[in-house]
Amino acid sequence: MTATTIARAWMVRRADGMVLGFTDHDAVLSFEGIRFRPDHGMSARALVQATGLSVDNSEAEGALSDDAITEMDVLAGRWDGADVKMWEVDWTDLSARRLVFAGSLGEIARSQGAFRTELRGLSEPLNAARGRVFHPRCSARLGDGSCKLALANETFRTEAVLAGIEEERILHFAGFPAYEAGWFERGSLLVLTGGAEALGGTVKNDTALPGGGRKIELWQGLGISPLPGDQIRLTAGCDKRALTCRDKFRNLVNFRGFPHLPSEDWIMAPQAGGRHG
Known part of the structure; x- marks a missing residue:
């Protein structure tokens, strides 16, 4: 050369x-x-x-x-x-x-x-961390091979038509399926149709409105905003706690955390009459 x-x-x-x-x-x-x-x-x-x-x-x-x-x-x-x-x-x-x-x-x-x-x-x-983390909260991602939850179940996933959007990250729905408030917080949103198709984000707040309406707030905008009439898919969120895994998802058998692990404060605190093992 x-x-x-x-x-x-x-x-x-x-x-x-x-x-x-x-x-x-x-x-x-x-x-x-x-x-x-x-x-x-x-x-x-x-x-x-x-x-x-x-x-x-x-x-x-x-x-x-x-x-x-x-x-x-x-x-x-x-x-x-x-x-x-x-x-x-x-x-x-x-x-x-x-x-x-x-x-x-x-x-x-x-x-x-x-x-x-x-x-x-x-x-x-x-540079990636290797090995398992011992923590009271779950280390799995919702629906992955360790969690084993079937997210395609309509209990944990739904689709709805967008009614309106404001500030590029607050989405409004009318006639939303009957889910309790907060069900989709920490969950995901995916645009299925329209100019923003395939774009997705993480749900920050999920508010049930009178008359069956719903307000979904994302942590940040999608870059290209969906328009009224676009089809949206929402997937339930998980806060990684054992109680949530048991009560919301009925999946405690696959919980990948250690809910009974003592906290650092408990381990470090002095106690009269003995030591922590």
């Missing part, structure tokens, strides 16, 4: 199998079955790589465009954790190339029609 003929090429593969290729060269490059386009869909800063197991430190940035990485896809989380590879390639001889980075996309931030995301190296998973 010579310095005057070196270009960089990026491949991004989403979890659903969609692949995009970009290059800073002024013409299309094709290798390994990928077509690398010379547009501004994505670019990356200079990589900072280290020996050992430290995580490669870099960022990728680009424009949100209809034909490459769209705002809707970013909001829906379709690019979260996507695989990334970067090559240095001699554009006069595409066989003369070397892989300089392999990893995944981290957290994505949006601003003024553009995005910025962290590039995470292959050693990033080594």
Whole structure:
């Protein structure tokens, strides 16, 4: 390779199998079955790589465009954790190339029609905590393999038509199914139809209104607001307590916490006549 003929090429593969290729060269490059386009869909800063197991430190940035990485896809989380590879390639001889980075996309931030995301190296998973946490509250996620609760049951999930929205995060429903107030707090909301389809959020407050109405407040807006008439799915929330698991979900047999674990105050407090075991 010579310095005057070196270009960089990026491949991004989403979890659903969609692949995009970009290059800073002024013409299309094709290798390994990928077509690398010379547009501004994505670019990356200079990589900072280290020996050992430290995580490669870099960022990728680009424009949100209809034909490459769209705002809707970013909001829906379709690019979260996507695989990334970067090559240095001699554009006069595409066989003369070397892989300089392999990893995944981290957290994505949006601003003024553009995005910025962290590039995470292959050693990033080594930073994740391993082992079980001993805590009075449940360590499982509602409905996962440890919880084993069937969320498709209509007791824990319902669909309703949006009647109105305010401040981009407070949704109003009319004729809502009969659930007790607070049933969906800490739960999830998913938009099923309309311009905000596939966007979702976490429920902050769930208020039952007179006449069968419902007000659902999210922790933050969805980025693209759903419109009246859109179909919305709501899933019940869990506060991870043993009593909630028993009384609300009837699932105490699968509770993954330790409700009788003594608190730190109890362990540290002095007691007359003996010690804590």
